[in-house]
Amino acid sequence: MSNANIMKNLLSLFKLVFKNNKTYLIISFFFIISSAVLPFINIIYFKYLFDAISFHYSFSYIIKITIYMLIVYLITTNVQIYTKSATTLHSKWLLIPMTSMFCKKSIEMDYQFTEDQSVIQEMDRAKYVLANGDNLEMYLDAVNGLFISIIQFAIIAFLANVVNPFIIVLILAVSIINTVISSKIRKKNYQIHRESLPVDYKWRYIIKLATDIKYAKEVRLFGLKNFISHKGDKNREEYLSLVKIINKNEKKGFLATIGTSIVQEIVVLIILVYMVIFKNLTIGNFNVLMNVTRQFTESFKKFFECFLNLYTINNYLNDFFLFLNRKSQLRETGNLKIELEDKPGKIEFKDVSFHYPNDPRLIIKNINLTIEPGECLVIVGENGAGKTTLIKLLMRLYDVTSGSILYNGKNIKEYDYDSYMKILSTVFQDYIMFSTSIYENITFKEWLENDYDVKFLLEQNQLIEKVESLPYKEQTILTRRFEDDGIELSGGQSQRIAFCRAMYRKSPTLILDEPSASLSPIAENEMYVQFSKIIRNKTSIFISHRLSSSSISDKICVLDDGEIVEYGTHNELMGIDGIYKNMYQLQSQYYKEVVSPA
Numbered sequence: 001m002s003n004a005n006i007m008k009n010l011l012s013l014f015k016l017v018f019k020n021n022k023t024y025l026i027i028s029f030f031f032i033i034s035s036a037v038l039p040f041i042n043i044i045y046f047k048y049l050f051d052a053i054s055f056h057y058s059f060s061y062i063i064k065i066t067i068y069m070l071i072v073y074l075i076t077t078n079v080q081i082y083t084k085s086a087t088t089l090h091s092k093w094l095l096i097p098m099t100s101m102f103c104k105k106s107i108e109m110d111y112q113f114t115e116d117q118s119v120i121q122e123m124d125r126a127k128y129v130l131a132n133g134d135n136l137e138m139y140l141d142a143v144n145g146l147f148i149s150i151i152q153f154a155i156i157a158f159l160a161n162v163v164n165p166f167i168i169v170l171i172l173a174v175s176i177i178n179t180v181i182s183s184k185i186r187k188k189n190y191q192i193h194r195e196s197l198p199v200d201y202k203w204r205y206i207i208k209l210a211t212d213i214k215y216a217k218e219v220r221l222f223g224l225k226n227f228i229s230h231k232g233d234k235n236r237e238e239y240l241s242l243v244k245i246i247n248k249n250e251k252k253g254f255l256a257t258i259g260t261s262i263v264q265e266i267v268v269l270i271i272l273v274y275m276v277i278f279k280n281l282t283i284g285n286f287n288v289l290m291n292v293t294r295q296f297t298e299s300f301k302k303f304f305e306c307f308l309n310l311y312t313i314n315n316y317l318n319d320f321f322l323f324l325n326r327k328s329q330l331r332e333t334g335n336l337k338i339e340l341e342d343k344p345g346k347i348e349f350k351d352v353s354f355h356y357p358n359d360p361r362l363i364i365k366n367i368n369l370t371i372e373p374g375e376c377l378v379i380v381g382e383n384g385a386g387k388t389t390l391i392k393l394l395m396r397l398y399d400v401t402s403g404s405i406l407y408n409g410k411n412i413k414e415y416d417y418d419s420y421m422k423i424l425s426t427v428f429q430d431y432i433m434f435s436t437s438i439y440e441n442i443t444f445k446e447w448l449e450n451d452y453d454v455k456f457l458l459e460q461n462q463l464i465e466k467v468e469s470l471p472y473k474e475q476t477i478l479t480r481r482f483e484d485d486g487i488e489l490s491g492g493q494s495q496r497i498a499f500c501r502a503m504y505r506k507s508p509t510l511i512l513d514e515p516s517a518s519l520s521p522i523a524e525n526e527m528y529v530q531f532s533k534i535i536r537n538k539t540s541i542f543i544s545h546r547l548s549s550s551s552i553s554d555k556i557c558v559l560d561d562g563e564i565v566e567y568g569t570h571n572e573l574m575g576i577d578g579i580y581k582n583m584y585q586l587q588s589q590y591y592k593e594v595v596s597p598a
């Protein structure tokens with residue numbers, strides 16, 4: 001870690017403090033001054049006291065300097081105690097803007113990075129600063145400590161006429177040796193700690209497997225108790241073997257520095273005793289000299305300790321700022337605003353090919369497709385044909401490998417990212433229900449009494465009866481993760497909430513990936529009847545395995561192994577002996593078998 005990095009991170013942190021918590025700076029100033037001068041009050045007092053006794057000053061003079069000393073001591077101690085606890089508290093406050101910056105960056109980060117192991121690990125290390133707030137406290141404490149030591153050096157330099165130069169050289173040498181030992185140990189341990197983070201991350205995943213409701217069914221069904229606990233045992237063994245190395249390194253370093261410090265104490269004592277016996281050093285001056293020397297050692301120790309803390313924690317802070325400064329390629333392209341955001345636009349795929357960043361296989365191959373404004377397109381195809389991937393490209397979760405996607409004639413990269421995202425509403429197969437109220441799950445807004453849009457959507461999606469029957473209606477919390485009176489919805493009900501969420505955005509383009517996957521055939525039919533009303537004046541794209549969706553489609557596109565193999569209206573595709581006709585006939589036969597009475 002270079003010094004430039006330390007300075008850069010310090011500056012970044014200082015800017016953050018200055019922007020978010022100026023009070024911290026004022027409190028720190030008083031903390032630094034009071035802590036720096038506190039040890040010298042006694043030293044200076046005893047110097048004056050011994051002088052007064054040696055030179056037979058009046059008793060009232062001694063009382064006077066004693067009272068001054070007590071007043072100064074009391075004020076300084078109080079200031080130091082108050083500001084110490086205040087700086088600790090205010091450094092915790094700093095976690096608020098830092099957490100918010102971190103979350104914002106994580107969300108704005110290019111989607112493809114969420115699958116990149118090196119970025120995931122960088123994010124984990126950055127998270128470490130937030131999850132272990134003590135690190136930030138220690139870092140800021142170290143910065144204050146450095147200032148305290150520097151002021152103390154200045155005071156000591158002022159009093160230096162009484163310090164033997166040999167002692168200074170000795171203290172300097174011992175402090176430097178101890179610093180080198182400690183910094184080597186810390187560097188080694190930081191590397192080991194870095195190695196331990198992914199292990200710890202896996203451990204949290206294992207705990208989640210055992211406790212998270214998401215996995216509860218699978219875990220019980222397949223009797224995964226031993227499987228999970230075995231994984232947990234192995235993981236902890238791996239983690240503890242790393243902690244053992246860290247402890248061993250620390251022990252070695254501790255023993256080495258204690259050894260050098262003992263040698264230093266003995267040599268200083270020998271020199272001062274020699275000066276008392278052979279150089280007429282008075283006991284009073286011996287006392288002052290001993291105290292200043294000890295303070296000198298203390299200040300040096302503190303200085304290097306703070307520097308080492310700063311250096312070590314800087315590694316974590318560096319990861320934090322590195323992550324924060326990570327560029328988002330997808331976001332930082334165009335800045336064109338979309339005009340008429342509520343009107344559907346023309347979407348064109350031109351020679352689009354794509355492979356995932358971690359896999360060279362082409363998943364989308366030379367696609368040419370036009371979706372006219374207000375058209376309803378159904379994309380069908382076997383599992384793995386590339387249907388979801390095509391939608392991910394349209395949603396700018398990934399950039400095309402070659403070719404281009406146009407919206408109203410302009411490459412989607414030219415648009416401002418947020419402006420472009422506003423025109424799309426998507427429900428993916430793996431939509432998420434958040435552990436918050438039904439209302440917030442749909443709107444992502446604070447509760448608004450009588451939000452008729454939400455009521456209308458609940459009604460349209462046949463959820464109103466269910467929601468009205470709940471004790472807190474739209475304010476009922478989904479999932480029981482945080483609330484005892486939270487509710488669990490069925491797959492189909494959750495999917496309808498996800499539809500409401502997509503429709504609430506009122507975007508001119510609606511994309512639904514497998515909208516009927518969790519619905520019964522009757523519900524599926526009702527859904528398409530509802531959809532035909534909702535999608536009026538919107539462009540809609542459905543990915544569907546169930547071909548009943550064709551009843552509301554204008555065009556159907558059949559994907560096979562990343563290529564468009566058939567394209568046209570339902571009637572056109574039924575006219576050719578292809579994949580679509582085959583699939584349709586198979587499915588309608590199945591429906592007949594299921595529905596017709598035996």
Ligand SMILES: Nc1ncnc2c1ncn2[C@@H]1O[C@H](COP(=O)(O)OP(=O)(O)OP(=O)(O)O)[C@@H](O)[C@H]1O
Nearest residue numbers: 115356359363381382383384385386387388389390
């Ligand atoms: N993040 C990823 N990294 C690498 N390959 C991926 C990734 N996501 C999907 N793929 C691969 O891309 C191919 C197409 O996947 P996609 O999800 O687009 O298919 P699909 O047609 O939507 O399938 P399904 O009907 O099963 O949902 C698959 O072979 C899949 O393994």
